[in-house]
Amino acid sequence: MRCESGNPCIMGCNRIENGYNFAYDCSTDTDIKLCFFDRDTLELKEEIPFKKRMGTVHSVCVCDDNIERMLYCYKADDEYIVDPYAKAVTGCEVFGVEQENTLHLSPVKLESFNWEGDVPLHLPYNDCVFYKLNVRGFTKSRSSKVKAKGTFRGIVEKIPYLKELGITTLEFMPAYEFDEAYRFPQFIDSSEYLRYGVIKGSIYNNTVTKKAEKLNCWGYTKAFYYAPKASYSIPAEDNISEKAGKYNDYTTEFKNMVKCLHNNGIEVVMEFFFDGVKTAYILDCVRYWVREYHIDGVHLYCDEHSLNVLAADPQLADTKIITVGWNSDRGTYKHMASCNNDAQNTIRRYLKGDEDMLRPFINMAGANPYNAAVINYVASNNGFTLYDLVSYDRKHNELNGENNRDGENYNFSWNCGEEGSTRKLKVRQLRIKQIKNALVMVILSQGTPLILAGDEFMNTQQGNNNPYCIDSELSWVNWRTSNDSMQILEWTKKLIGLRKKYGILHSRESLSLSDSKSLGYPDMSYHGGNAWYADMENYCRQIGIMYCNSYADDKSRSLIYIAYNMHWEKHNLALPKVEGSSNFKIIAATNDGQDKAFIDKEARSVYVPERSIAILVAEYLEKKKARITRKDTKSYNIRKGKS
DSSP states (O other): OOEEEOOTTSOEEEEETTEEEEEEEOOSOSOEEEEEEETTTOOEEEEEEOOEEETTEEEEEEOOGGGGGEEEEEEETTEEEOOTTOSOOTTOOSTTOEETTOOOOEESSOOOOOOTTOOOOOOOGGGOOEEEEOHHHHHOSGGGOOSSTTSHHHHHHTHHHHHHHTOOEEEESOOEEEOTTSOOGGGOOHHHHHHHOOEEEEEETTEEEEEESSOOSSOOSOEEEEEEOGGGSOOOTTOHHHHTTOTHHHHHHHHHHHHHHHHTTOEEEEEEEOSSOOHHHHHHHHHHHHHHHOOOEEEEEOOHHHHHHHHHOGGGTTSEEEEEOOOGGGOOOTTEEEEOHHHHHHHHHHHTTOTTOHHHHHHHHTOOOSSSEEEEOSOOSSSOOHHHHTTOSSOOOGGGTSTTOSSOSOOOOOOTTSSSOOOOHHHHHHHHHHHHHHHHHHHTSSSEEEEETTGGGTOOOTTOSOOTTOOSTTTSOOOOOOHHHHHHHHHHHHHHHHHHHOGGGGOSSOOOSSOTTOSSSOSEEEESSBTTBOOOOTTOOEEEEEEEGGGTOTTOOEEEEEEEEOSSSOEEEEOOOOTTOSOOEEEEESOOSSSOOEEETTTTEEEEOTTEEEEEEEEOOOOOOOOOOHHHHHHHHHHTTOO
């Protein structure tokens, strides 16, 4: 093969004018070689020494198009090394399984893909409803009723369901090539090794394999960040050996998934856990996924400096970038968003009726920062599911093999009177009501709501708040439904529909709590026992929040009043006078039992049962404008000395 000096500034394998450029960062003085293998037989074809070195980066340009159908890796002394910039990695196609003596290689060239004009959707944060899922766990259960279980294609099969639910944005837990089965020891430090345990031999489809006693099912670890996860594609488990080298299966499958989701108006956001990764690598990686896979955004776990660099990068100015704790003193970046961990604890504590939580809740519910977005949630992968939040007082992580020492101890949960599953009707009814309450707080608050996959139909992990290592029905979404779960599903759809119908419930601008348009009503206001006055003592757990939809839609004359009562006693909340309307009407309420919310017209108030929320709507008349008659105009002209 004819070779030339390479460009050390272009990392990984990339096509350039005169061939393919390879650049690898190696800080040691060992001899580095570029190795090529036959794609079908995996036979070593060529070893090429690097031609150039700049700093610690070795580079070479191979001027031979015949390598396009080959696989490659690097070799340091006698050890084969996978390119950290690899676009795909072979030998990882079966989840949790490592074949004996597997050689992990990468393609020189990915086959072309016809995007058919597809581009990222660029939906504004305020119009989005996020839905967080684990690609494998989302459809792996038989109850999912999809053909391609646990794969990118399985998500495509669920698109009709996601559209009906009202989801606009999918957030994937790590779906790049992470090492769940201890295939790459360089990714696992000594502390993690103790968690994963010893690799043991097993028989898998008559092939000798290795399988870890524990698997990192979540993927929050070091990884090959440029490559989609091979085991999240259509498996070829019936013949593992024939799967070797067929890298294009999963890169194409991922692109097809993104294209199908975009065609149905659904965005894709990828989570990345960059542990000890340099800023330049992170920037290149995010740009690559946006350019090559058309993803709409990223949720990043990385250092603060890298976040600042990505926020200011002009190529990513339209890409959603989400992180934990992005604060307001970093400048105005409308594509940035803070994943609001405080909202989780605030909602949970207000939900179960903790003292002095009313003010933090209304601050959260009305928060809509002018310089960045905020993502609100009550349940995420790292903690209880929404159903478990109202069903368990304490964590139950015994199956993790760590003596229940892992996972968060302070969940701010309440089991509603009995730990775990129960057949007691009153307990079940209270749990359903609490779940409905929590969904109202998340979906109808300002900012962007995020729903954990399965929470919309009471998915449970049986009290396990940290199933990071459990690849089983416990951590997979259970799609079996009951009468109780269907109630929650329909309630979730209704809330998302209300959020989309009334623009003020997902305002793009910060709400000022003032009548800035002289409509007679502020954009948002608070009400307690008396209209226009909220009871904010530390013992209060009830409040009415009213929104004027005209601030989002000039043609609308709707007032939306949400009456919250997280007290264990009943309360009446005052309703403001509405010009031109008989009164408010209740359109939804979380308590649908015998003791229902109702409007007392004489007292002009809404009765809200204990631990309940009622949603009301009223229409007001447009403010009359002063009319200038012909007589008025004549008098005016006379006063001005005009005939």
